Amino acid sequence: MTERAAWYSPYQEMLMEIFSFFGSLVMLGAESFGCMLRGAVSYKNLIRQMAEIGVGSLMVAVVTVGFSGAVTALYISIQLVKYGQPNLVGGIVGKSLALEIAPVITAIVVAARSGSAMAAELGSMTVTEQVDALRALATSPVQYLVVPRVLGSIIMLPLITVIANVAGVFGGYLASTVNGVSATQFMTSFQDYTYITDQANGLVKTLSFALLISLIGCRQGLTTTGGAKGVGRATTSAVVFSMIAVYVLDFFLSSILQDVSIELTG
Protein backbone atom coordinates (compact mmCIF):
# COMPACT_ATOMS: atom_id res chain seq x y z
CA MET A 1 0.00 0.00 0.00
CA THR A 2 2.94 2.36 0.27
CA GLU A 3 5.82 3.53 -1.88
CA ARG A 4 9.02 5.33 -1.02
CA ALA A 5 9.69 9.01 -1.70
CA ALA A 6 13.44 9.10 -2.28
CA TRP A 7 13.73 12.87 -2.74
CA TYR A 8 13.14 13.57 0.91
CA SER A 9 15.61 14.54 3.63
CA PRO A 10 15.15 16.50 6.90
CA TYR A 11 17.25 19.43 5.61
CA GLN A 12 15.20 19.61 2.45
CA GLU A 13 12.07 19.62 4.55
CA MET A 14 13.34 22.51 6.70
CA LEU A 15 14.36 24.52 3.63
CA MET A 16 11.05 23.73 1.96
CA GLU A 17 9.15 24.91 5.03
CA ILE A 18 11.03 28.23 5.09
CA PHE A 19 10.49 28.81 1.36
CA SER A 20 6.91 27.64 1.66
CA PHE A 21 6.25 30.14 4.51
CA PHE A 22 7.63 33.14 2.62
CA GLY A 23 6.17 31.91 -0.67
CA SER A 24 2.70 31.52 0.79
CA LEU A 25 2.91 34.97 2.42
CA VAL A 26 3.81 36.54 -0.92
CA MET A 27 1.07 34.59 -2.72
CA LEU A 28 -1.51 35.53 -0.10
CA GLY A 29 -0.45 39.20 -0.29
CA ALA A 30 -0.57 39.17 -4.10
CA GLU A 31 -3.99 37.51 -4.15
CA SER A 32 -5.31 39.95 -1.54
CA PHE A 33 -4.08 42.98 -3.49
CA GLY A 34 -5.52 41.46 -6.67
CA CYS A 35 -8.92 41.35 -4.96
CA MET A 36 -8.52 44.93 -3.66
CA LEU A 37 -7.58 46.23 -7.11
CA ARG A 38 -10.63 44.50 -8.62
CA GLY A 39 -12.74 46.11 -5.92
CA ALA A 40 -13.70 42.67 -4.62
CA VAL A 41 -13.96 43.79 -1.01
CA SER A 42 -16.75 42.89 1.39
CA TYR A 43 -17.31 46.30 3.03
CA LYS A 44 -19.49 44.83 5.77
CA ASN A 45 -16.67 42.50 6.79
CA LEU A 46 -14.12 45.30 6.42
CA ILE A 47 -16.01 47.53 8.86
CA ARG A 48 -16.37 44.63 11.30
CA GLN A 49 -12.63 43.96 11.14
CA MET A 50 -11.75 47.65 11.53
CA ALA A 51 -13.94 47.77 14.64
CA GLU A 52 -12.37 44.62 16.06
CA ILE A 53 -8.79 45.75 15.42
CA GLY A 54 -9.47 49.32 16.63
CA VAL A 55 -11.56 48.54 19.70
CA GLY A 56 -9.37 45.60 20.69
CA SER A 57 -6.00 47.31 20.42
CA LEU A 58 -6.51 51.05 20.95
CA MET A 59 -6.59 51.19 24.76
CA VAL A 60 -3.70 48.73 25.13
CA ALA A 61 -1.62 50.72 22.64
CA VAL A 62 -2.44 54.04 24.33
CA VAL A 63 -1.44 52.73 27.76
CA THR A 64 1.75 50.96 26.62
CA VAL A 65 3.00 53.74 24.33
CA GLY A 66 1.92 56.38 26.90
CA PHE A 67 4.02 54.79 29.61
CA SER A 68 6.89 54.05 27.22
CA GLY A 69 6.95 57.77 26.36
CA ALA A 70 6.94 58.59 30.06
CA VAL A 71 9.81 56.19 30.86
CA THR A 72 11.88 57.47 27.92
CA ALA A 73 11.32 61.06 29.07
CA LEU A 74 12.13 60.13 32.66
CA TYR A 75 15.61 58.76 31.84
CA ILE A 76 16.41 61.46 29.28
CA SER A 77 15.23 64.39 31.42
CA ILE A 78 17.21 63.27 34.48
CA GLN A 79 20.41 63.04 32.41
CA LEU A 80 19.92 66.17 30.32
CA VAL A 81 18.87 68.35 33.27
CA LYS A 82 22.06 67.19 35.02
CA TYR A 83 24.13 68.32 32.00
CA GLY A 84 22.18 71.58 31.62
CA GLN A 85 20.33 70.68 28.40
CA PRO A 86 16.65 70.41 29.42
CA ASN A 87 15.64 72.15 26.19
CA LEU A 88 16.48 68.99 24.19
CA VAL A 89 14.17 66.61 26.06
CA GLY A 90 10.95 67.28 24.08
CA GLY A 91 12.73 66.83 20.74
CA ILE A 92 14.39 63.56 21.70
CA VAL A 93 11.19 62.13 23.18
CA GLY A 94 9.10 63.26 20.19
CA LYS A 95 11.56 61.87 17.64
CA SER A 96 11.93 58.56 19.49
CA LEU A 97 8.18 58.17 19.73
CA ALA A 98 7.45 59.09 16.12
CA LEU A 99 10.22 57.02 14.56
CA GLU A 100 10.42 53.99 16.78
CA ILE A 101 8.46 53.63 19.99
CA ALA A 102 4.91 54.31 18.79
CA PRO A 103 5.08 52.31 15.50
CA VAL A 104 6.88 49.30 16.98
CA ILE A 105 5.01 49.02 20.27
CA THR A 106 1.64 49.56 18.57
CA ALA A 107 2.56 46.89 16.01
CA ILE A 108 3.49 44.47 18.80
CA VAL A 109 0.20 45.21 20.60
CA VAL A 110 -1.80 44.65 17.39
CA ALA A 111 0.18 41.47 16.62
CA ALA A 112 -0.57 40.11 20.08
CA ARG A 113 -4.17 41.24 20.15
CA SER A 114 -5.46 41.13 16.57
CA GLY A 115 -2.87 38.96 14.73
CA SER A 116 -3.49 36.18 17.23
CA ALA A 117 -7.27 36.63 16.93
CA MET A 118 -7.00 36.36 13.12
CA ALA A 119 -4.96 33.13 13.36
CA ALA A 120 -7.31 31.65 15.99
CA GLU A 121 -10.50 32.56 14.12
CA LEU A 122 -9.32 31.41 10.69
CA GLY A 123 -7.61 28.37 12.25
CA SER A 124 -10.82 27.34 13.93
CA MET A 125 -12.71 27.87 10.65
CA THR A 126 -10.14 25.76 8.80
CA VAL A 127 -10.25 22.76 11.15
CA THR A 128 -14.07 22.79 11.27
CA GLU A 129 -14.25 22.75 7.44
CA GLN A 130 -15.80 26.23 7.28
CA VAL A 131 -13.07 27.41 4.89
CA ASP A 132 -13.77 24.39 2.66
CA ALA A 133 -17.48 25.22 2.90
CA LEU A 134 -16.71 28.73 1.62
CA ARG A 135 -14.83 27.27 -1.34
CA ALA A 136 -17.64 24.77 -1.96
CA LEU A 137 -20.04 27.74 -2.05
CA ALA A 138 -17.89 29.25 -4.85
CA THR A 139 -16.49 31.96 -2.57
CA SER A 140 -12.80 32.78 -2.35
CA PRO A 141 -11.60 32.51 1.28
CA VAL A 142 -8.97 35.12 0.47
CA GLN A 143 -11.57 37.60 -0.73
CA TYR A 144 -14.03 36.87 2.06
CA LEU A 145 -11.69 36.35 5.01
CA VAL A 146 -8.21 37.71 4.26
CA VAL A 147 -8.90 40.95 2.35
CA PRO A 148 -11.05 42.57 5.10
CA ARG A 149 -8.43 41.68 7.72
CA VAL A 150 -5.47 42.98 5.69
CA LEU A 151 -7.27 46.15 4.63
CA GLY A 152 -8.69 46.67 8.14
CA SER A 153 -5.19 46.43 9.61
CA ILE A 154 -3.72 48.78 6.99
CA ILE A 155 -6.39 51.38 7.80
CA MET A 156 -6.50 50.95 11.59
CA LEU A 157 -2.85 50.46 12.59
CA PRO A 158 -1.72 53.95 11.44
CA LEU A 159 -4.73 55.51 13.21
CA ILE A 160 -3.98 53.65 16.45
CA THR A 161 -0.30 54.58 16.12
CA VAL A 162 -1.10 58.29 15.75
CA ILE A 163 -3.33 58.23 18.85
CA ALA A 164 -0.76 56.16 20.79
CA ASN A 165 1.94 58.61 19.69
CA VAL A 166 -0.06 61.51 21.16
CA ALA A 167 -0.45 59.51 24.40
CA GLY A 168 3.30 58.88 24.41
CA VAL A 169 4.11 62.57 23.99
CA PHE A 170 1.67 63.39 26.79
CA GLY A 171 3.30 60.74 29.04
CA GLY A 172 6.71 62.15 28.16
CA TYR A 173 5.52 65.67 28.89
CA LEU A 174 4.26 64.69 32.36
CA ALA A 175 7.42 62.73 33.23
CA SER A 176 9.68 65.54 32.01
CA THR A 177 7.89 68.32 33.85
CA VAL A 178 8.17 66.51 37.20
CA ASN A 179 11.90 66.03 36.57
CA GLY A 180 12.99 69.62 36.09
CA VAL A 181 12.00 70.39 32.49
CA SER A 182 9.55 73.26 32.09
CA ALA A 183 6.42 72.85 29.99
CA THR A 184 7.61 75.57 27.58
CA GLN A 185 11.04 73.95 27.16
CA PHE A 186 9.45 70.59 26.40
CA MET A 187 6.95 71.91 23.87
CA THR A 188 9.41 74.25 22.12
CA SER A 189 11.97 71.48 21.83
CA PHE A 190 9.31 69.08 20.58
CA GLN A 191 8.21 71.55 17.87
CA ASP A 192 11.79 72.44 16.86
CA TYR A 193 13.27 68.96 16.60
CA THR A 194 10.42 66.64 15.63
CA TYR A 195 9.96 66.98 11.87
CA ILE A 196 7.02 66.01 9.72
CA THR A 197 9.33 63.51 7.97
CA ASP A 198 9.75 61.71 11.31
CA GLN A 199 5.99 61.27 11.55
CA ALA A 200 5.86 60.19 7.89
CA ASN A 201 8.66 57.66 8.39
CA GLY A 202 6.80 56.24 11.38
CA LEU A 203 3.65 55.88 9.33
CA VAL A 204 5.48 54.14 6.47
CA LYS A 205 6.77 51.63 9.01
CA THR A 206 3.29 51.23 10.45
CA LEU A 207 1.77 50.42 7.06
CA SER A 208 4.41 47.75 6.44
CA PHE A 209 3.88 46.27 9.90
CA ALA A 210 0.10 46.18 9.38
CA LEU A 211 0.50 44.29 6.11
CA LEU A 212 2.94 41.81 7.62
CA ILE A 213 1.00 41.15 10.84
CA SER A 214 -2.32 40.58 9.07
CA LEU A 215 -0.80 38.37 6.37
CA ILE A 216 1.06 36.25 8.92
CA GLY A 217 -2.07 35.93 11.12
CA CYS A 218 -4.23 34.91 8.15
CA ARG A 219 -1.60 32.59 6.68
CA GLN A 220 -1.10 30.76 9.96
CA GLY A 221 -4.87 30.45 10.38
CA LEU A 222 -5.55 29.15 6.87
CA THR A 223 -2.80 26.51 7.09
CA THR A 224 -3.93 25.15 10.46
CA THR A 225 -4.15 21.39 10.83
CA GLY A 226 -4.80 19.13 13.80
CA GLY A 227 -7.87 20.34 15.68
CA ALA A 228 -7.79 22.44 18.84
CA LYS A 229 -4.08 21.82 19.38
CA GLY A 230 -3.40 23.02 15.85
CA VAL A 231 -5.40 26.21 16.45
CA GLY A 232 -3.33 26.90 19.58
CA ARG A 233 -0.12 26.28 17.64
CA ALA A 234 -1.24 28.56 14.79
CA THR A 235 -2.13 31.34 17.23
CA THR A 236 1.17 31.18 19.09
CA SER A 237 3.21 30.97 15.90
CA ALA A 238 1.33 33.93 14.40
CA VAL A 239 2.33 36.13 17.36
CA VAL A 240 5.92 34.87 17.49
CA PHE A 241 6.50 35.20 13.72
CA SER A 242 4.83 38.63 13.67
CA MET A 243 7.00 39.95 16.50
CA ILE A 244 10.20 38.67 14.90
CA ALA A 245 9.11 40.04 11.52
CA VAL A 246 8.26 43.47 13.01
CA TYR A 247 11.69 43.85 14.62
CA VAL A 248 13.63 42.58 11.58
CA LEU A 249 11.63 44.75 9.18
CA ASP A 250 11.97 47.70 11.58
CA PHE A 251 15.76 47.54 11.31
CA PHE A 252 15.80 47.46 7.52
CA LEU A 253 13.09 50.09 7.14
CA SER A 254 14.88 52.36 9.63
CA SER A 255 18.11 52.09 7.61
CA ILE A 256 16.34 52.87 4.34
CA LEU A 257 14.10 55.63 5.72
CA GLN A 258 17.01 57.26 7.57
CA ASP A 259 18.89 57.59 4.27
CA VAL A 260 15.76 58.94 2.53
CA SER A 261 15.20 61.49 5.33
CA ILE A 262 18.81 62.71 5.10
CA GLU A 263 18.42 63.07 1.32
CA LEU A 264 15.19 65.05 1.74
CA THR A 265 16.14 67.29 4.66
CA GLY A 266 19.85 67.50 4.11
Added chain:
Amino acid sequence: MIEFRNVTYTVPAGLEDDPETPFDERLTRRYILNDVSFFVPARSITCIMGVSGTGKTTLLRLMAGLLKPDSGEVLINGRDVVPMKEKELNEVRRNMGFVFQYGALFDSLNIGQNVGFGLTQMKRPKKEIKEIVAARLAEVGLVDVEDKLPSELSGGMRKRAAMARALATNPEIVLYDEPTSGLDPVMARVIDDLIVNLRDRAGTTNVIVSHHLTSILRISDNVMMLHNAKFVVEGTPAEVQKSNDPVVRQFLEGQAKGPITVR
Protein backbone atom coordinates in the same frame (compact mmCIF):
# COMPACT_ATOMS: atom_id res chain seq x y z
CA MET B 1 -22.83 13.35 -14.40
CA ILE B 2 -19.60 12.58 -12.58
CA GLU B 3 -16.78 10.40 -13.83
CA PHE B 4 -13.45 9.39 -12.29
CA ARG B 5 -10.80 8.14 -14.70
CA ASN B 6 -7.78 6.36 -13.21
CA VAL B 7 -7.66 8.62 -10.18
CA THR B 8 -4.85 8.10 -7.67
CA TYR B 9 -4.60 10.10 -4.47
CA THR B 10 -1.94 9.56 -1.80
CA VAL B 11 -1.06 11.19 1.52
CA PRO B 12 2.22 11.18 3.49
CA ALA B 13 2.22 8.10 5.70
CA GLY B 14 5.14 8.94 7.98
CA LEU B 15 8.42 7.14 8.48
CA GLU B 16 9.11 3.44 8.40
CA ASP B 17 10.52 2.35 11.72
CA ASP B 18 13.80 0.94 10.43
CA PRO B 19 16.89 2.81 11.69
CA GLU B 20 19.15 0.75 9.37
CA THR B 21 17.55 2.28 6.27
CA PRO B 22 18.70 5.80 5.25
CA PHE B 23 16.28 8.50 6.41
CA ASP B 24 15.28 9.72 2.97
CA GLU B 25 14.24 6.21 1.97
CA ARG B 26 11.97 5.72 4.97
CA LEU B 27 9.29 8.32 4.18
CA THR B 28 6.28 6.60 2.71
CA ARG B 29 3.00 7.60 1.13
CA ARG B 30 -0.32 5.87 1.65
CA TYR B 31 -2.79 5.31 -1.14
CA ILE B 32 -6.25 6.71 -0.43
CA LEU B 33 -7.39 6.03 -3.99
CA ASN B 34 -5.37 3.75 -6.25
CA ASP B 35 -6.17 4.04 -9.95
CA VAL B 36 -9.90 4.32 -9.33
CA SER B 37 -12.41 4.71 -12.17
CA PHE B 38 -16.17 4.97 -11.86
CA PHE B 39 -19.18 6.75 -13.27
CA VAL B 40 -22.12 8.43 -11.51
CA PRO B 41 -25.07 8.81 -13.93
CA ALA B 42 -27.06 12.04 -14.00
CA ARG B 43 -30.26 12.16 -11.93
CA SER B 44 -29.23 9.22 -9.78
CA ILE B 45 -28.50 8.52 -6.13
CA THR B 46 -25.11 6.88 -5.68
CA CYS B 47 -23.98 5.78 -2.25
CA ILE B 48 -20.37 5.19 -1.34
CA MET B 49 -19.88 3.04 1.73
CA GLY B 50 -16.84 1.78 3.54
CA VAL B 51 -15.28 1.69 6.97
CA SER B 52 -14.02 4.90 8.60
CA GLY B 53 -10.78 6.31 7.22
CA THR B 54 -10.96 4.62 3.81
CA GLY B 55 -11.14 7.90 1.90
CA LYS B 56 -14.84 8.32 1.21
CA THR B 57 -14.80 12.00 2.18
CA THR B 58 -11.64 12.47 0.10
CA LEU B 59 -13.61 11.20 -2.88
CA LEU B 60 -16.26 13.90 -2.36
CA ARG B 61 -13.58 16.57 -1.92
CA LEU B 62 -11.99 15.53 -5.21
CA MET B 63 -15.38 15.86 -6.91
CA ALA B 64 -15.79 19.41 -5.56
CA GLY B 65 -12.23 20.35 -6.55
CA LEU B 66 -11.29 20.94 -2.92
CA LEU B 67 -8.41 18.47 -3.39
CA LYS B 68 -6.31 17.64 -6.44
CA PRO B 69 -5.47 14.00 -7.20
CA ASP B 70 -1.89 12.84 -7.80
CA SER B 71 -3.01 11.61 -11.21
CA GLY B 72 -6.15 10.91 -13.22
CA GLU B 73 -9.17 12.88 -14.38
CA VAL B 74 -12.28 14.00 -12.45
CA LEU B 75 -15.00 14.89 -14.93
CA ILE B 76 -18.03 16.91 -13.82
CA ASN B 77 -20.59 17.17 -16.61
CA GLY B 78 -17.83 16.27 -19.07
CA ARG B 79 -15.29 18.86 -17.86
CA ASP B 80 -12.10 17.77 -16.10
CA VAL B 81 -11.84 19.78 -12.86
CA VAL B 82 -8.27 18.69 -12.05
CA PRO B 83 -6.40 21.29 -14.14
CA MET B 84 -8.94 24.04 -13.36
CA LYS B 85 -7.99 27.16 -11.41
CA GLU B 86 -10.21 28.43 -8.58
CA LYS B 87 -12.11 30.84 -10.82
CA GLU B 88 -13.12 28.07 -13.22
CA LEU B 89 -13.78 25.70 -10.34
CA ASN B 90 -16.15 28.24 -8.81
CA GLU B 91 -18.26 28.08 -11.98
CA VAL B 92 -18.52 24.30 -11.53
CA ARG B 93 -19.22 24.67 -7.79
CA ARG B 94 -22.13 27.03 -8.43
CA ASN B 95 -23.97 23.99 -9.76
CA MET B 96 -22.93 21.86 -6.83
CA GLY B 97 -24.04 21.57 -3.20
CA PHE B 98 -21.83 20.05 -0.52
CA VAL B 99 -23.23 18.85 2.82
CA PHE B 100 -20.25 18.53 5.18
CA GLN B 101 -20.09 15.79 7.81
CA TYR B 102 -20.28 18.18 10.76
CA GLY B 103 -22.28 20.85 8.99
CA ALA B 104 -19.46 23.41 8.67
CA LEU B 105 -21.91 26.26 9.26
CA PHE B 106 -20.26 29.68 9.57
CA ASP B 107 -20.04 30.46 13.30
CA SER B 108 -20.25 34.22 12.87
CA LEU B 109 -23.44 34.16 10.75
CA ASN B 110 -26.93 33.25 11.88
CA ILE B 111 -28.79 30.30 10.34
CA GLY B 112 -30.69 32.49 7.87
CA GLN B 113 -27.45 34.09 6.66
CA ASN B 114 -25.78 30.67 6.48
CA VAL B 115 -28.54 29.12 4.37
CA GLY B 116 -28.75 32.19 2.14
CA PHE B 117 -24.96 32.54 1.80
CA GLY B 118 -24.69 31.11 -1.71
CA LEU B 119 -27.64 33.21 -2.89
CA THR B 120 -26.17 36.37 -1.31
CA GLN B 121 -22.89 35.72 -3.16
CA MET B 122 -24.93 35.42 -6.37
CA LYS B 123 -26.41 38.87 -5.51
CA ARG B 124 -30.01 37.66 -5.57
CA PRO B 125 -32.67 40.08 -4.20
CA LYS B 126 -33.02 40.05 -0.40
CA LYS B 127 -36.73 39.27 -0.50
CA GLU B 128 -36.18 36.26 -2.74
CA ILE B 129 -33.34 35.01 -0.53
CA LYS B 130 -35.57 35.27 2.54
CA GLU B 131 -38.30 33.24 0.87
CA ILE B 132 -35.93 30.54 -0.39
CA VAL B 133 -34.21 30.30 3.02
CA ALA B 134 -37.54 29.81 4.82
CA ALA B 135 -38.67 27.21 2.26
CA ARG B 136 -35.41 25.24 2.41
CA LEU B 137 -35.36 25.28 6.20
CA ALA B 138 -38.97 24.07 6.30
CA GLU B 139 -38.06 21.20 3.94
CA VAL B 140 -35.51 19.91 6.45
CA GLY B 141 -37.92 20.40 9.36
CA LEU B 142 -36.52 23.65 10.79
CA VAL B 143 -38.87 26.51 11.53
CA ASP B 144 -38.15 29.90 13.14
CA VAL B 145 -34.41 29.32 13.43
CA GLU B 146 -33.27 31.98 10.95
CA ASP B 147 -32.09 34.38 13.66
CA LYS B 148 -30.32 31.79 15.78
CA LEU B 149 -26.57 31.24 15.72
CA PRO B 150 -25.25 27.75 14.84
CA SER B 151 -24.00 27.35 18.42
CA GLU B 152 -27.60 27.65 19.64
CA LEU B 153 -28.73 24.57 17.66
CA SER B 154 -28.29 20.86 18.41
CA GLY B 155 -25.92 18.76 16.27
CA GLY B 156 -28.78 17.26 14.25
CA MET B 157 -30.36 20.66 13.64
CA ARG B 158 -27.01 22.07 12.51
CA LYS B 159 -26.67 19.19 10.06
CA ARG B 160 -30.13 19.85 8.65
CA ALA B 161 -29.38 23.58 8.37
CA ALA B 162 -26.20 22.67 6.47
CA MET B 163 -28.31 20.58 4.13
CA ALA B 164 -30.66 23.51 3.57
CA ARG B 165 -27.62 25.68 2.76
CA ALA B 166 -26.33 23.17 0.20
CA LEU B 167 -29.74 22.96 -1.50
CA ALA B 168 -30.57 26.69 -1.42
CA THR B 169 -29.04 27.43 -4.83
CA ASN B 170 -30.86 24.53 -6.56
CA PRO B 171 -27.65 22.73 -7.51
CA GLU B 172 -27.52 20.08 -10.23
CA ILE B 173 -25.14 17.91 -8.22
CA VAL B 174 -25.35 17.40 -4.45
CA LEU B 175 -22.57 15.75 -2.44
CA TYR B 176 -23.56 14.48 0.99
CA ASP B 177 -20.99 13.51 3.61
CA GLU B 178 -22.78 11.33 6.18
CA PRO B 179 -26.12 13.19 5.88
CA THR B 180 -28.00 11.04 8.40
CA SER B 181 -25.34 10.28 11.00
CA GLY B 182 -26.30 11.72 14.38
CA LEU B 183 -29.97 12.06 13.40
CA ASP B 184 -32.82 10.16 15.03
CA PRO B 185 -34.49 7.47 12.81
CA VAL B 186 -37.51 9.67 12.05
CA MET B 187 -35.39 12.62 10.94
CA ALA B 188 -33.06 10.28 9.03
CA ARG B 189 -36.11 9.06 7.11
CA VAL B 190 -37.19 12.65 6.41
CA ILE B 191 -33.74 13.42 5.00
CA ASP B 192 -33.76 10.22 2.90
CA ASP B 193 -37.18 11.13 1.48
CA LEU B 194 -35.96 14.66 0.78
CA ILE B 195 -32.99 13.34 -1.22
CA VAL B 196 -35.24 11.00 -3.24
CA ASN B 197 -37.77 13.78 -3.75
CA LEU B 198 -35.04 16.14 -4.98
CA ARG B 199 -33.82 13.56 -7.48
CA ASP B 200 -37.38 12.99 -8.74
CA ARG B 201 -38.51 16.62 -8.70
CA ALA B 202 -35.39 18.60 -9.63
CA GLY B 203 -33.35 15.87 -11.34
CA THR B 204 -30.34 16.29 -9.07
CA THR B 205 -27.35 13.96 -9.24
CA ASN B 206 -26.61 12.82 -5.70
CA VAL B 207 -23.50 11.25 -4.23
CA ILE B 208 -23.84 10.11 -0.64
CA VAL B 209 -21.08 8.93 1.63
CA SER B 210 -22.61 6.98 4.47
CA HIS B 211 -22.37 4.13 6.96
CA HIS B 212 -26.12 4.05 7.43
CA LEU B 213 -26.93 0.74 5.73
CA THR B 214 -30.71 1.02 6.02
CA SER B 215 -30.67 4.40 4.27
CA ILE B 216 -28.14 3.26 1.67
CA LEU B 217 -30.12 0.21 0.66
CA ARG B 218 -33.44 2.05 0.71
CA ILE B 219 -32.68 5.10 -1.44
CA SER B 220 -29.68 4.27 -3.66
CA ASP B 221 -29.74 3.62 -7.36
CA ASN B 222 -26.11 2.52 -7.20
CA VAL B 223 -23.93 1.43 -4.29
CA MET B 224 -20.13 1.23 -4.22
CA MET B 225 -17.87 0.08 -1.44
CA LEU B 226 -14.39 1.52 -0.99
CA HIS B 227 -11.78 -0.65 0.70
CA ASN B 228 -7.98 -0.45 0.60
CA ALA B 229 -8.04 2.38 -1.96
CA LYS B 230 -10.16 0.41 -4.48
CA PHE B 231 -13.83 -0.27 -5.04
CA VAL B 232 -14.57 -3.85 -4.02
CA VAL B 233 -18.19 -3.83 -5.19
CA GLU B 234 -20.38 -1.72 -7.48
CA GLY B 235 -24.01 -2.28 -8.37
CA THR B 236 -27.62 -1.82 -7.39
CA PRO B 237 -28.53 -2.32 -3.71
CA ALA B 238 -29.91 -5.78 -4.54
CA GLU B 239 -26.70 -6.78 -6.36
CA VAL B 240 -24.52 -5.52 -3.51
CA GLN B 241 -26.58 -7.40 -0.95
CA LYS B 242 -26.02 -10.61 -2.93
CA SER B 243 -22.26 -10.06 -3.15
CA ASN B 244 -20.08 -12.93 -1.92
CA ASP B 245 -17.01 -10.73 -1.47
CA PRO B 246 -15.84 -11.37 2.13
CA VAL B 247 -15.14 -7.65 2.70
CA VAL B 248 -18.65 -6.70 1.59
CA ARG B 249 -20.21 -9.51 3.62
CA GLN B 250 -18.33 -8.49 6.77
CA PHE B 251 -19.39 -4.85 6.31
CA LEU B 252 -23.05 -5.64 5.59
CA GLU B 253 -23.32 -8.12 8.45
CA GLY B 254 -21.36 -5.93 10.86
CA GLN B 255 -18.97 -8.68 11.90
CA ALA B 256 -15.98 -7.79 14.06
CA LYS B 257 -13.82 -10.53 12.53
CA GLY B 258 -12.97 -10.80 8.86
CA PRO B 259 -10.77 -9.27 6.16
CA ILE B 260 -11.53 -5.73 7.40
CA THR B 261 -9.12 -5.07 10.23
CA VAL B 262 -9.51 -2.27 12.75
CA ARG B 263 -6.46 -0.01 12.75
